[in-house]
Amino acid sequence: MSNSEFIAVPPINPTLPGRLNIPLPSFAAPVMSLAEDFFEWFGSLGIFAWNVLKAAVTPPYEWRELIRQLDEVGSKSLPLVAMAGAAIGVIISMEARYSLSRFGAKSMFPATLVFSVIQIMGPIITGLVVCGRVGAGMGAELASMKVTEQIDAIEACAINPYRLLAATRILACILMLPLLTLATDACAMLTGWFAQTLVEPLSFHQFIQAGFKGATFSAFLPQTFKTAAYGLVIGLIACFQGMRTRGGAEGVGRAATNSVVLGSLFLILTDVVLVKFILVVFP
Amino acid sequence: MATAFDIAKMQERTEQDGSVPVVAVENLCKTFGTLKVLDGINLSVNRGETLAVLGRSGTGKSVLLRLIIGIETPDSGSVSIHGQNIAGLALDQMGKIRKKIGFLFQHAALYDSLTIAENVAFPLEHHRREMSRSERGDRVMQLLDEVGMKGDFEKLPSDISGGMQKRVGLARALALEPEILLLDEPTAGLDPISSGEIDDLVLKLQREHQMASIVVTHDMHSARTIADRLALLDQGNVVIEGKFEDLQQSDIGFVNEFLKQS
Numbered sequence: 001m002s003n004s005e006f007i008a009v010p011p012i013n014p015t016l017p018g019r020l021n022i023p024l025p026s027f028a029a030p031v032m033s034l035a036e037d038f039f040e041w042f043g044s045l046g047i048f049a050w051n052v053l054k055a056a057v058t059p060p061y062e063w064r065e066l067i068r069q070l071d072e073v074g075s076k077s078l079p080l081v082a083m084a085g086a087a088i089g090v091i092i093s094m095e096a097r098y099s100l101s102r103f104g105a106k107s108m109f110p111a112t113l114v115f116s117v118i119q120i121m122g123p124i125i126t127g128l129v130v131c132g133r134v135g136a137g138m139g140a141e142l143a144s145m146k147v148t149e150q151i152d153a154i155e156a157c158a159i160n161p162y163r164l165l166a167a168t169r170i171l172a173c174i175l176m177l178p179l180l181t182l183a184t185d186a187c188a189m190l191t192g193w194f195a196q197t198l199v200e201p202l203s204f205h206q207f208i209q210a211g212f213k214g215a216t217f218s219a220f221l222p223q224t225f226k227t228a229a230y231g232l233v234i235g236l237i238a239c240f241q242g243m244r245t246r247g248g249a250e251g252v253g254r255a256a257t258n259s260v261v262l263g264s265l266f267l268i269l270t271d272v273v274l275v276k277f278i279l280v281v282f283p
Numbered sequence: 284m285a286t287a288f289d290i291a292k293m294q295e296r297t298e299q300d301g302s303v304p305v306v307a308v309e310n311l312c313k314t315f316g317t318l319k320v321l322d323g324i325n326l327s328v329n330r331g332e333t334l335a336v337l338g339r340s341g342t343g344k345s346v347l348l349r350l351i352i353g354i355e356t357p358d359s360g361s362v363s364i365h366g367q368n369i370a371g372l373a374l375d376q377m378g379k380i381r382k383k384i385g386f387l388f389q390h391a392a393l394y395d396s397l398t399i400a401e402n403v404a405f406p407l408e409h410h411r412r413e414m415s416r417s418e419r420g421d422r423v424m425q426l427l428d429e430v431g432m433k434g435d436f437e438k439l440p441s442d443i444s445g446g447m448q449k450r451v452g453l454a455r456a457l458a459l460e461p462e463i464l465l466l467d468e469p470t471a472g473l474d475p476i477s478s479g480e481i482d483d484l485v486l487k488l489q490r491e492h493q494m495a496s497i498v499v500t501h502d503m504h505s506a507r508t509i510a511d512r513l514a515l516l517d518q519g520n521v522v523i524e525g526k527f528e529d530l531q532q533s534d535i536g537f538v539n540e541f542l543k544q545s
Contacts, residue, residue, distance in 0.1 A: 051374075058375070060409075145394075152354050153392035157406040157455075158381035160374050 048162075048240045052170060055163035062168050069172035073134050074179060081180045084129045085187030088121050089113070092188070093195035107210075110202075113192045114211030119223045122185040124271055127230035130173070130180060131263040135238040138169055139259025142242025143252040151243060166243065170235030177231035181224050218282045226274045230267050237263045303366045304329050305463055305495035306351060311360035312519075313346055320346050322519030323360065326497075330462070333489060333496040335510035337503065337541070342516045344499040345389060348465045351497070352386055353377045364463070382410055385456030385494075389467040391448035393440040399451050400436035403427060406458045426454040430484060446477035450484070457488065464488075464496040470505045482508045503542070515541060 096112045142165060145151050154161045193207045238259040245255040304327035313321040320343035328334045336344050349355040351362050353369050361368045364380050372380070393402050403423045407414060414422070427433045430450040440448055449469060456464065469485060470478035482505050489496060489509070500506050506513055507527050514524040515538055523530055523538050530538055 055374075060412075148395070149388050149390065149392035150394055152349075153386070153388055153394070153455075155354055156352050156381060156384070156386040156388075157409070158378040158459075159406075159409050160378065162374070 044244065045236070045240055048166075048243070049236060051162045052166045052236070052239070055160050056167035056171065058163075060163075062164050065164055065168040066171060069168045070176060072137075073130070073169075073172040074176040077130050077133055077176070077180055078183055080133055081126050081129050081184045082187045084125050085117075085122065085184035086191040088125055088184070089117065089188035089191035089193075090195045092116050092121065093192040097196065097199065109196060110193075110207045110211035111213065113196075114189060114215070115219075117188040117192065118185050118220050122188060123181050123223055123227045123230070124268075126177065126181040126184040127227060127234070127267045127271075128264055129184075130177060130230075131234045131267055132260055134173065135234050135259040135263040136256045138235070138238035139242045140252055140256035142239060143245035143255035146243055146245045147248055147251055161243070166235075166239040169239055170232060173231035173235035174228045175231070177227040177234075178225050181227045185224070222278045222282050226271075226278065229270055229274060233266045233270050234263045237266060304363075305365060306497065307361075307363040307366075308347070308351065309361050309363070311347070311350060311362065312358045313343065313350060313355065314358050319519055321350075321357075324516075324519070324521055326514055326521065326524070328463075328495045328497055330495050331489075331493040332512070333498060333510045335498045335500055335506035335513045336516060337500060337506055337513060338516035339541075340501070343519060344516060345467050347516075348386070348467050348497065348499055351465060352381060352384055382459050383461055384463045384465060385459070385461035387449065387452045387456045387464075387466045387469055389471060391440070391445075391452035393448055393451055393455070395440050397439075398436065399427065399432060399438050399440070399443070400424075402440065402451055403454045403458055406455065410459055422458070426457055427451075429457070429488070430454045431480075444477075446473045446481065449473070449481060453481075453484065453488075457492070460492070462494055464492075464494045466496065466498045466500075468500055469498065470500065470502045478502065478505060481505075485509050 092113055096109055096116070097106070100106050100109055100112060142151070145165075151161050151165065154164060189208075189211070193202070193204055196202060196207070241255045241259045241262065245251040247254075307327040309325055311321050311324040312319070320341075324343075324347065326334065326336075326347075336347060338344050346355060350357050351364075353362075353372070357370070361370055363369070364383070367380070369377060369380060393399075394405065397405065400420075400423050403426050404419055407419050407422060411419065411422075424433060424436065427436055430453050432447060432450050432454065435443060435447065440451070443451070453466075453469070466485065469481050473481065485496075485498070486509055488494075496509075498506065498509060512525060513527060513530060515522045515530065517537050522535060523533050530542060533539065
């Protein structure tokens with residue numbers, strides 16, 4: 001390796017005695033810069049989350065803004081998650097019927113559909129749909145407020161922006177995700193049954209009875225309520241990305257994109273952890 | 284650290300004899316990346332006094348206001364409001380100080396999803412919870428009347444001109460009856476008639492409310508009209524501070540050049 005492939009990386013604290021200026025390979029600088037950005041992002045997220053938590057638990061409480069956000073996150077996302085649920089129900093119905101027929105297990109169809117929807121597809125699809133709609137909306141709205149100094153104006157009016165803007169949005173996501181998941185599940189089961197009935201008539205009562213046979217609350221409740229954690233992830237990342245935006249219209253676009261991309265990524269990672277946790281706690 | 288009693292006594296002393304400035308900035312330094320914006324600034328403003336801060340673009344005039352209200356944190360130096368150093372105050376403690384400060388942003392920074400009346404009512408809804416809805420409404424209309432915007436209370440910020448937005452921003456800044464008024468380029472981007480109207484409005488409000496004001500501006504005419512003292516910034520420092528006549532008599536090259544070009 002020639003000398004030209006090495007660059008001198010300045011020491012973190014040049015005045016520190018005994019620190020050596022060791023030449024590092026040329027690829028080291030961008031890697032170190034990426035690592036620095038990575039840790040800076042997580043550090044800032046941690047500080048942001050702490051500020052939001054402090055603001056959320058201390059009065060005055062922003063009830064009116066919370067109600068507005070519950071409506072924004074909840075009722076305005078309902079048609080979208082209902083449609084997504086309906087589509088998922090039909091897809092699972094078609095796929096499951098075909099697969100189960102091959103193994104002669106058609107009688108397992110209702111239970112397969114119900115368990116697939118409630119335990120796997122319903123929560124994650126709701127999370128991703130809400131992340132797309134609400135995450136992008138919150139990220140863009142807060143970013144736009146940031147670049148036009150509206151957040152600074154809130155602060156200048158002696159109002160805590162973490163309390164007014166972030167805590168209310170994050171709390172609304174936490175509260176609404178489980179309810180929206182129930183709506184997704186209900187729509188998926190309804191359309192799944194309907195798709196099945198078109199091929200082989202089965203009453204809805206029989207379908208539900210067969211689907212929930214042997215089911216316990218512990219099989220369904222943790223899967224539904226884990227979506228509160230998705231809400232936390234979606235709200236926290238969208239608010240964080242929005243409120244730290246810089247750079248005009250481009251910054252607003254970047255904040256909206258990052259809110260959705262990072263929100264979806266962290267939502268799936270959270271799901272991995274929660275699935276394992278639920279399997280351990282509710283075997 | 285000063286106790287609440289000390290602060291109250293200090294404020295009382297300030298109001299009685301004006302011996303403690305309402306706003307005092309000492310050795311204030313602020314750097315963004317490698318760019319040193321403010322390099323040891325010293326300024327003070329007393330009750331009922333207006334200080335105009337002038338200087339070229341990018342000399343840290345707006346940053347100075349943001350440091351005074353605590354939106355930015357200084358690298359070193361101190362900002363004192365009524366004798367209390369605001370460094371290291373928690374957000375809620377800082378909130379108590381900010382209630383005494385009215386801030387007009389350069390681009391007004393009105394909340395674009397709220398109407399004009401809702402924008403002005405915003406600080407009242409959060410800090411005057413004891414007010415009934417009708418009392419709040421009356422106060423909003425009174426403030427809008429003061430700035431000549433009473434007839435447009437139902438409009439959205441996007442439906443009014445830049446000058447009108449600044450008037451509404453001024454009404455919002457006055458909503459909590461502040462003791463200190465910070466104005467960031469109140470006449471920037473306005474036609475001469477609108478600039479004159481804003482100047483007259485600021486003068487009228489000064490006379491009526493006796494606030495300590497700091498006005499950041501490029502507009503020498505506006506500064507002469509509304510300010511008691513002027514401070515000229517260059518390269519992060521105060522080059523000269525005094526009355527307009529002091530600036531005129533100065534033999535500093537930058538001051539002469541600035542006055543010539545204004």
